[in-house]
Amino acid sequence: MTTVVEIQNLSKRFGRRAAVDNISLSIEQGEIFGLVGPNGAGKTTTMRMLVTLLQPDKGEIHVGGHSVQKNPRAVRRIIGYMPDSFGVYGDMTTQEYLDFFGACYQIEPAKRAALIDDLLELVELSHRRNDMVDTLSTGLKQRLGLARVLIHDPEVLVLDEPASGLDPRARVEIRELLREIARLGKTILFSSHILADVAQLCTRVAILENGQLAAVGSLEQLNASLIPHRTLQIGLLKTIDPQQARLTLATLPGIVDARPLEGLQDSTRIAFEADFDGDDLALHALLQEMLARGLPLVQLSEDTQTLEEVFLRATKGIVS
Numbered sequence: 121m122t123t124v125v126e127i128q129n130l131s132k133r134f135g136r137r138a139a140v141d142n143i144s145l146s147i148e149q150g151e152i153f154g155l156v157g158p159n160g161a162g163k164t165t166t167m168r169m170l171v172t173l174l175q176p177d178k179g180e181i182h183v184g185g186h187s188v189q190k191n192p193r194a195v196r197r198i199i200g201y202m203p204d205s206f207g208v209y210g211d212m213t214t215q216e217y218l219d220f221f222g223a224c225y226q227i228e229p230a231k232r233a234a235l236i237d238d239l240l241e242l243v244e245l246s247h248r249r250n251d252m253v254d255t256l257s258t259g260l261k262q263r264l265g266l267a268r269v270l271i272h273d274p275e276v277l278v279l280d281e282p283a284s285g286l287d288p289r290a291r292v293e294i295r296e297l298l299r300e301i302a303r304l305g306k307t308i309l310f311s312s313h314i315l316a317d318v319a320q321l322c323t324r325v326a327i328l329e330n331g332q333l334a335a336v337g338s339l340e341q342l343n344a345s346l347i348p349h350r351t352l353q354i355g356l357l358k359t360i361d362p363q364q365a366r367l368t369l370a371t372l373p374g375i376v377d378a379r380p381l382e383g384l385q386d387s388t389r390i391a392f393e394a395d396f397d398g399d400d401l402a403l404h405a406l407l408q409e410m411l412a413r414g415l416p417l418v419q420l421s422e423d424t425q426t427l428e429e430v431f432l433r434a435t436k437g438i439v440s
Contacts, residue, residue: 127143130180138330143328143333162332183198200276218271275306277310325337357416374403
C-alpha cells in the first residue's frame with residue numbers, strides 16, 4: 121500500500137505544556153484513520169500542523185510526498201480540512217456557498233455548476249440547494265461542510281470532530297457519508313472522542329493521551345496487544361452442580377479463570393465468565409472438550425472488547 125501521510129517525531133509546545141510529544145505514525149492510501157483521545161489530548165494540534173496551520177517545533181510531516189514545512193502550498197492542494205468549529209456564511213444559499221469556495225479554488229465557472237450538483241447529490245442536499253445556510257440544522261451544516269471540503273477534489277480529508285454536537289441519527293448519517301467518500305478513493309483522517317463512531321468506521325486508530333501516542337493499530341491488533349485474554353460467556357443447564365461446573369471449567373485447556381455470572385443465571389441455567397488465551401482453533405477444541413466431558417452446554421459466546429476498554433488499557437500508564 122502507498123503511504124499518503126507520514127509523521128515523524130512530531131512535537132509542539134505551548135509555553136511549558138507539550139501539546140504534542142514526539143508522535144510518529146503513517147496513514148495509507150484509502151484508509152479511514154481515527155485519532156482518539158479526550159479533550160486536550162493533542163488531536164487538534166496534530167491536525168493543524170498536518171494542514172499547515174501550525175509550525176511544528178520538531179519533526180517532519182509529509183502528505184502525498186510533499187513536506188508540510190518546505191512545500192505547504194502543494195500540501196494544501198491535496199488536502200481538504202474541516203475544523204471542529206467551522207464558519208458558514210448564513211446569508212448565502214447552499215449552492216452559493218459551494219460556488220464561493222469553488223471560485224476560491226479557481227475552478228472554472230463552467231465546471232463549478234456540474235461539480236456543485238454532484239456534491240449536493242453526494243451529501244443529499246440537492247433539495248436544499250436554494251435554502252439559506254442559516255436555516256440548516258447542525259447536521260445538515262456538517263454535510264455542507266463535507267461538500268465544501270471536497271470542492272477541489274483533495275486526496276486526503278482531515279476532519280476534526282465531524283460528529284461533534286450531532287444527535288444520534290445525524291451521527292449515523294455522517295458515518296454513512298464518510299464511508300461513501302472513502303469508497304470514492306479518498307483517504308480520511310478524523311478525530312473524535314466518541315469512541316463508538318471510531319470503532320464502527322476506522323481501519324486503524326491512534327490513541328493519544330496528554331500529547332503522547334499511547335497505541336496505534338486496528339481494533340483487533342489493539343485488542344490482541346493490550347487485552348491478551350479473550351472473555352467467554354458460558355451457559356450450562358442446572359443439571360450440574362455449580363461448584364463442580366466451575367472446577368471442571370478451570371481444568372479445560374486455555375481457560376485461565378472461570379467466574380460465576382449471577383446476572384445471567386435463571387431457573388434453568390447457570391452462567392460463567394472465563395478468560396481464554398487461545399485462538400479460534402483452540403476455541404473450537406475447547407467446545408469439543410466441553411461436550412466430551414459431558415458439560416450440559418447451552419451457550420458459548422465471546423464478549424468482544426470495546427474501544428473504550430482498549431483506550432483505558434492504552435492510556436493507563438500515561439500521566440500529565
